[in-house]
Amino acid sequence: MCEHTKQATTSSSNNFLENSFSRRSFFRGMAAVTGTVVWASAGAPGAGAQEDSGSGTGGFKVGRGLADMTGEPWGAGMFGYAVDEQKTVGIQRRQYARAFIFVDANREDSRFVHVTCDVGLMFQSIHLEVLRRLKDKYGDLYTQENVVLAATHTHVAPGGTSQHLMVDITHGGFRPKTFEATVEGIVTAVERAHEDIQPSDVTVAESAVADAGVNRSKTSWDRNPEEDKKALPNGVDTRSVTLHVSRGGKQVGLINWYSLHPTSFGAEYKHIAGDNKGYAAWATEEAHGVVHRHPEDAPFVAAFANMCPGDITPNMGLTPNSGPGADERESAKILGERMMKATDDLGKDWSAGGIDGRFRWVDCPKLVASPRFTPDKKEHKLGPAILGAAFAGSSQEDGGGVPLLGFNEGERGGNPWVRDLNKFLAPQEVKDIHGPKECLLPMGYIDGMIQQVHPFTIHRLGTFVLVTLGFEPTITSGLRIKRTVAAALEVSENTIVVQGYTNAYGxxxxxxxxxxxxxxxxxxxxxxxxxxxxxxxxxxELARALKEGKPVEVGEPAGDLTGLIPKVPGSDNWMDAPPAGKKFGEVLEAPTEVKSGSNARVVFVGANPNNDMRHGEGYVTIEDLNGEVVGDDSSENTLITFENSFGQTRTTIDWNTQDVPPGQYTVRLKGDWKAFLGKLTPFEGTAELQIT
Incomplete structure (x- = not known):
């Protein structure tokens, strides 16, 4: 193990105190994008500064919306790693939903909704419930055919929001409060975007991101044909695509796509965080004046969505927590800034042509692959979902899974005993479909365990094409889908983005x-x-129908299981109680003086934070003598930790005071305590700190 890897793998969730976010240095780096920006208006060629063309000369109206969607900060199993011990204990940064609504300026009913969410995965349960609520408010304006909900795929967010047991079982069951927080946050973001719709200019730029991810399964990638490998040198897709929104020559929002797993934070980390993509979105918005305690007033919305990062890890040393920073938090920041840098190019106008799309529910086990796209030019059937032993081994470059079970990826020797068992027990039809897979978990043969009917969509915004699906494609899989759609539409490949983690998970x-x-x-x-x-x-087929203006048979999902999956035992808090002789909000520990640059730690008598996730305002603020807030739940220099035992909660606020000028500051905690099976009562506590 290299020395860098040794250092990285011993980091803890509090090591961020040694690598604090420097607000001054960051804003200096972002100076080029914080001011008024003007560029080519509709029909003008190229990128770069042009005379201010005024507002809305392109073909779109656009609305933007930002909303808090933070789930349960205490005791919720986290997405991604399937580690039972990884349950939420607090907040490093809140979760947000970032919505954009695009409207054809010539056809008000022609719309497209794109929402990027700081969650691990997007599920049919969330998608369908959001659609139900939007229909109740807007009728048929926003439907399954024009709404896409995408997960950034952070692995440090609360889970338990799927309607399929295979996913929820890794979080102990269904978590209604986190599900509601997720749905409510998405709907609120869309509502805010709807109210914000106005004439806007839209430009698109393509650039490259350097040193942000490596291929974690290079031996697999090496098996691809040279034609594919030449398009993706070194097994990494460095392509970054950014859609910019401006009004009156001023930049007001962006959606960026780049293929990178948000697994900078490992399976031991237990604070809610957006990882590298969440950092990029938050920092870009902060640089544009967004106050995240008041997302309803956001002057700028920055969404950093994923493309096809199935085999791309941020762990540059190919072991968990291996950089590029000294610890997880610094690594997320470094990679976030590298993705941000690629958004500087403002691109050119692609809005001519209006908005259109095609959508279909597909029963995947019934598909037959035609010879057109199979390497051996033969027809091949698909079948019910089966997860292999290599899945149970997890991605050993990113961590997770249950190592004690002894499952391995193929390049680590595979799982011979499972392979031998398959020889005797697996029917020939299964062998024909799943080939060399060491079949372990036949989830598709058990109703309700795993999603098998999936939504597939293609949307065109002017000459920009977005292809979405609810899977995690490897970069080469994404490349082939992109080439397929480009050929069918008879357009350039650089006009197409393929986005996974959308509307479902498969x-x-x-x-x-x-x-x-x-x-x-x-x-x-x-x-x-x-x-x-x-x-x-x-x-x-969808692309050809889009090109020819033909309808497609939409189909339908395979039923809605929301609410049928058992809830996590004990997920509802019965009551809160302060320690004897204490009251809620009382300070238990606090320093009298803190040297600037060191950590200030304050411990309060708190209450279970799941009583109320306090969307928007949050739990914590840190204020100077003038009442200006210099830190809150989402600040890069704060960390909130909850310890709950038999109804008693200790709430710890860690504040890194690097770059904090000397003076007096107030650390303020707000919360809600619960009477026995009864009502919630708000409380507040303060601690005065002297920074010297």
Missing amino acids: HYITTPEEYEAQNYEGGATIFGQYQLPAFQDVFD
Whole structure:
């Protein structure tokens, strides 16, 4: 193990105190994008500064909305790593939903809604409930055919929000409060975007991100044809695409797409955080004057969405927590800033052509891959979902899973005993469909365990094309989907973005060649070795229908199981009680003086934070003598930790005072305590600190 890796893997959630965010240095770096920006208006060629063209000369109206969607900060199983011990204990940064509504300026009913969410995965349960609530308020204006909800895929967010047991079982069951927080946050962001709709200019730029991710399954990627490998040198897709929104020549929002796993924070981290993409969004918004305690007033919305990062890890040393920073928090910051830097190019106008799209529910096990897209030019069936032993081994470059079970990825020797068992027990039809997969978990044969009917969409905004699906494609899988759609639409490949983690979740997509290696991604490609070619057939058909202006048969989901999955035992707080002789909000520990640059720690008598997630305002503020807030729940220099035992809660606020000028400051905690099976009562506590 290299020395850098040794240092990184011993980091803890509090090591951020040694690598604090410097607000002054960050704003200096962002100076180029914080002011008024003008560029080419509709029809003007190229990027760069141009005369101010005024507002709304392009073909779109756009609305933007930002909303808090933070789930339960205490005791909730976290997404991604499937580690039972990884349950929330507090907040490093709140979760946000970032919504954009695009309206054809010539057709008010022609709309497209894009929401990027600081969550681990997006599920059909969330998608359908959001649609129900939007229909109640807006009728048929926003539907399954024009609303896409995307997860950034942070692995340090509360879970328990799926309607399928395979996912919820790793979080102990269904968590109604986190589900409600997620849905409510998304709907609120869309509502704010709807109220914000006005004439806007839209430009699109393509650039490259340097040193932000490496291929974690290079031996799998190496199996691909040279044509694919030449397009993705070193097994990384450095392509970054940014859609900018401006009004009157001033930049007011952006959506960026880049392929990178948000796994900078490892399976031991237990504070809610947005990881590298969450940092990039938050920091960009802060630089543009957003106060995250008041998302309803956000002057700028910055969404950092994912593309196809299935085999791309941020852990540059190919072991968990291995950089590029000294610890997890610094790594997320460094990678976030590298993604932010790629958004500087303001691009050119692509709005001509209006808005259109095609959507379909697809019963994936019934698909047959045509010879058009299979490497051997033969027809191949898909089948019910089966997860392989390599899936149970987890991505060993990012961590997680249950190492004690002894499952391995293919490049680490695989799982011979599972392979031998398959030889005797697996029917020939399963062997034909799943090929070299060491079949372990036949989830598709048990009703309600895993989603098998999935939404596939293509949307066109002017000449920009967004392809979305609820899977995690590897970069080469994404490349082939992009090429398929480009050929069907007869457009350039650089006009197309393929976005995973959208409206559903169906695990991974590998190329058939990558699948043969049976690393983690191949073991999690659930419908068979030729899943990607079958999906290419689906997107080819949708793209041709879009090009020719023909309708498609939409289909329907396979039923809604929301609320049927058992709730997590003990997920509802019965009551709160302060220690004997104490009251809620009372200070238990606080320093009298703190030397500037060191950590200030204050401990309060708190209450279970799940009583009220306090969307918007949050739990904590730190104020100077003038009442100006210099820190809150989402600040880079704060960390909130809850310790709850038998109804008693200690709330600890860690504040890194680097770059904080000397003076007197007030640390303020707000919360709500619960009487026995009764009402909530708000409380507040303050601690005065002297920074010297």
